[in-house]
Amino acid sequence: MAERSLLNQLIDALRCLPGVGPKSAQRMAFHLLERDREGGARLARVMADAMARVQSCRRCRTLSEHDLCGICANPKRDASLLCVVEQPSEIVAIDQATDFRGLYFVLGGRLSPLDGIGPDELGLDVLEGRLRDESIMEVILAISPTVEGSATAQFIADFAARHGVKITRIAHGVPLGGELEHVDGGTLALAFAGRRDL
The missing domain is CATH 3.40.1360.10 (Dna Topoisomerase Vi A Subunit; Chain: A, domain 2)
Structure with missing residues (x-):
């Protein structure tokens, strides 16, 4: 069986991103290879560095490249x-x-x-x-x-x-600027249950 080309591997790799289907991945790959190789190389370096160094904050479990994230370390x-x-x-x-x-x-x-x-x-x-x-x-x-x-x-x-x-x-209910006729029943029920005095 023949090896898959690097282009196809790049397209498949880009599909791991949320919301990126085959066509979007193909457009991204062609853009990087045809118009922005420097940007693609920078993306690859930063991504490799982030994958190796970003971890979970030991206190709050958010993403951080340090043992404690900036929020937890902020007095x-x-x-x-x-x-x-x-x-x-x-x-x-x-x-x-x-x-x-x-x-x-x-x-x-x-x-x-x-x-x-x-x-x-x-x-x-x-x-x-x-x-x-x-x-x-x-x-x-x-x-x-x-x-x-x-x-x-x-x-x-x-x-x-x-x-x-x-x-x-936190309160749940009708979004700011939302019209009641377009709000689903569950959201409307939560809004009524969480009503407050004016």
């Missing part, structure tokens, strides 16, 4: 507030969109026994250790309002209560 952050998120990308979204100045903990997913994702895979023992050993006053759950997300939130709320830590969950 100006409020160590009494801990926001629990599913993925590292959500930290960036929260920090850019809000004035939250506390710390974070990244689960890396949601409890899903059918998929083999239990408390150990989400680092919940590490989270419970932080609640036990640190001066955390409030845990803010920024977890998706799915069935698995709700189960994960309840699991965390149960052990946070054992440590006397206040537990809150």
Whole structure:
């Protein structure tokens, strides 16, 4: 059997990126080879370096090239507030969109026994250790309002209560600028359940 060409290997390699299908991967590969070889070489160097050096922060489990990420190492952050998120990308979204100045903990997913994702895979023992050993006053759950997300939130709320830590969950409901007629029933039900005084 003949070896696959480097071009085909490059196209297949680019398909590992989310949302990149065969046509997009082919366009990217041709662009790099025909118009931006320097950019492609830089991409390859940085990607190899990132794959070798980026790891999980030992405290919050976000991505970092150091033992402690920049947020955990920042003494100006409020160590009494801990926001629990599913993925590292959500930290960036929260920090850019809000004035939250506390710390974070990244689960890396949601409890899903059918998929083999239990408390150990989400680092919940590490989270419970932080609640036990640190001066955390409030845990803010920024977890998706799915069935698995709700189960994960309840699991965390149960052990946070054992440590006397206040537990809150971000509001879910109608998006800003959203029209009620276009909002699905589940989202509308959450919005009604989470209503507040004006």
